């Protein structure tokens with residue numbers, strides 16, 4: 001029967017499983033297109049004509065695709081993955097002139113709200129996240145066109161998020177017009193995850209957002225798509241899916257990350273030698289101090305999953321990266337601190353020793369990162385940034401107790417340290433202390449507002 005063959009064609013080309021949106025919706029879309037072509041009268045004959053038409057005319061097939069896809073999306077849809085990015089990326093980023101930027105993929109991007117949300121959040125965190133670019137694809141040409149135009153109605157703003165709408169959009173008669181600086185961060189193009197091979201994009205992305213797409217596919221198609229995404233991710237890269245899709249993510253290829261409600265996974269399965277050589281040799285903060293050692297030991301077993309992922313990631317990156325010099329000596333202190341640099345903060349030009357710490361963190365060279373921080377603290381004992389980075393080292397080593405006290409130390413030195421607040425909120429969430437987590441989140445929001453100049 002022609003109608004069934006049309007549905008099968010849709011499934012073959014864009015993956016749409018009829019059960020996902022229902023036969024009735026697909027048939028409505030087909031009949032809508034038939035009507036547009038003057039084939040209004042129902043019946044098997046016209047359906048056969050329409051089947052022949054879409055087999056021969058790619059444009060008409062694309063029109064049918066436009067009719068059946070569900071482009072539903074909005075800014076900061078389920079905010080947790082965006083929060084997780086902010087927490088995760090500082091450890092991933094590559095810094096320094098000429099080095100690569102963080103590469104992100106949003107697929108499907110629909111009308112652009114998702115990739116633009118990522119861009120805004122990361123622009124807010126430029127200091128800790130560094131430079132980045134986003135590729136965004138969708139099978140719908142109409143959606144891509146709207147995304148490039150970047151003018152949105154009220155309906156696209158269903159979640160309040162840090163007042164970013166007021167900061168990055170101009171309200172006009174036509175709608176909310178997105179700032180050019182955000183648009184410049186996202187490259188849109190039409191692509192079909194089912195038929196495009198993406199082989200040229202092997203190991204390209206640090207982060208992939210693929211949310212609310214797998215739900216439209218059957219199991220075998222989901223598995224094929226997840227394999228493709230796995231290939232496109234860099235080792236240690238992260239994948240965010242929609243909340244209804246997390247259960248479908250193959251554990252052979254991905255391992256769940258510890259960010260509650262973010263539905264985030266890290267890439268595994270390519271030469272990971274998890275915990276092959278034991279914990280790294282210690283630093284003052286993590287293994288010589290009696291209390292922190294106890295912390296490390298008592299939390300070690302609970303956190304094996306997290307540690308495994310982070311260390312395997314670190315080793316894979318280290319292997320791929322050129323050897324970096326050991327941080328035996330600090331660069332000579334700078335004579336002048338840039339006007340906008342607060343105490344203990346690295347200069348924004350990326351030249352400070354804490355920039356080097358960040359690079360070590362991203363390379364998984366935790367011992368070197370910690371040594372550099374400790375040396376830095378000898379000269380700058382009030383550096384909240386050094387304590388914050390040491391806290392990140394602690395987290396990556398699985399020393400949660402020590403990490404938490406270091407993050408609190410950063411917070412003590414700078415009560416508006418929003419990244420430290422974010423990490424502390426995540427730790428509180430992880431141990432199930434919802435009230436404490438909510439308190440940190442409230443403070444983080446306040447700090448973010450202040451950080452952004454009170455423009456929220």
Ligand SMILES: C[S@@+](CC[C@H](N)C(=O)[O-])C[C@H]1O[C@@H](n2cnc3c(N)ncnc32)[C@H](O)[C@@H]1O
Nearest residue numbers: 014069070071073108110139140192193211212
């Ligand atoms: C519900 S939206 C999700 C948008 C966004 N990721 C979000 O979560 O808000 C689903 C999108 O998937 C796109 N889509 C469906 N099949 C696709 C395919 N085979 N390749 C690429 N995009 C596809 C649709 O055009 C639609 O815009």
